[in-house]
Amino acid sequence: MKYEWKNQDEYKIQSDQSSQEKCLIEILTIEEFRQQYPDIFRRTFVSNSFNHIRFCKADWLKKAVTGTFAIPPKEDPSQTKICFGYCLMEDKIIFIDDSNYVKSILDEMQSYQLVDISSASLCLFEFMEYLLKDDMIFLQKYEERLTQLEEKLLKGESDDFDFQILSSRKDLSALSAYYEQLSDMGETLQQSAAERREERDRLLFGLYADKAGRLYSTVQMLKEYSMQLREMHQAQVDMRQNEIMKFLTIVTTIFMPLSLIAGWYGMNFINMPELSFPYGYIIICLICLLIIVIEIWIFRIKKWFK
Template sequence: MTEEEFQEKFPILLCRGFIGGKVSHNRFCKADRLNKTVAGTFSIPLKESPSKEKTTFGFCMRKEELIFIDDAGKVRQILDEMQGYPLTDSSSPALLLFDFMEYLLKDDMIFLQEYEERLTRLEEELLNGKAEGFDRKILSFRKELSALSAYYEQLSDMGETLQQNAAEQGDEKDSLLFGLYSDKAGRLYSAVQMLKEYSMQLREMHQTQIDVRQNEIMKMLTVVTTVFMPLTLVAGWYGMNFVNMPELASPYGYIVICAICLLVIVVEILIFKIKGWFK
């Protein structure tokens, strides 16, 4: 049904089961029990851009019927795709809803494995020193994984609600199936959490590389500063030009000072090597 058709037929259910009495106002997956009816929404992130666009529609499951509320025709497209999918059992609305929800997750583990492969390639680029645009890439990964994490967590909660509803109605098979579905969504949620931790480790690795480069620069600047400190002292000392300074009148004074400065530099470099400053 369209939202308008559902509102005409079930005005009370629309007001009680959906935020603001509008399916389009919902941006998350949920299931609420209303007496003998379960109503809720699906908000499915697109795999091409999980953090941006979502496919949103509602559902209402009664004892003898399962109604999808969709103005965009997305549900019809999914149901058409399910024609060749092996169904569990469509003898009841609950089992049809289970098959529908199961179909939504059919290839998601493979999808998450592709995320892991992309993160692995990003790690290899980082180790090879190709960190251009890394911050932008890792931020995009984290936003998409956060959207997927919320999606799977919400589906797991939906499975628990439907499991409880089936148990109270005495449908042991439905209760078992929705319990298994909740566990499956929970495993996908855990997999996403691991990927988020992986992305955090890559970010920390990148920050460590930046810190190492900064430390190398600071060490080099420290070496240069240390080398020129005694030379600056010599230059300041002999730049006073007092009349009675003996080196001013000596024909070899300039050469002697240059030799002393070079000796100081050589001694400092030897000390730095002994201390391991150039490693």
């Protein structure tokens, strides 16, 4: 079916009417595409469903550029991706989609007055550009989320930190792969445009590849930021464990000589003179107290209590 491009916020599917100033846009199901373009279908898809699609790609064929999109949802990038395909020909662009996602994107694009769909390659460029229109703002908000997580970490409010940082790293890994794949797609489409000697298309897809590359670099920076937060959290855990071990070491050190004295006089030999001495118990207690005072004084000099 052909998609009619209008200048208002609505679309209409038509069968045989086209415009001379607009490229031909078709939206087919994967089964319709398989029946109409069997040769291209075999080069792009391995089954009659989108379940096998895991990444974005562009395959440069003899008379067309085909590929797939696997878009992670902004709400939860690590969840199931939105998948569909496309086929760029000289006179038209075909989207292969079993859902209404492509239609909804094209409908939203119609509200933008400066969208150029005078050629199939420009239509694909505008479509790909629209997919990234708010991504930098999205990544900035994600950075703010990590900053808030860092503030909670510094305040000691990190009960579920491990879960949050793991979720963030999964999301960033999915976004990193997505933008890297889009950058590769842009380079492939740029090479295709250069082969066709379409200088404007070559320049536009080159700019798109650079934009996707910048988004990829931003995600890599956020991944490093999340790694630093994880290391900071681990350092805090290690410090708490060190404090506990330090406390146990001090207690053990204080009572070690006392344990020696208790074990020594617990032997109860008959000829031990201290056993029959009337003030032996008091003297031993004073000796233990003196040992404790001396140990505490030494610990304070060594600054073990800080």
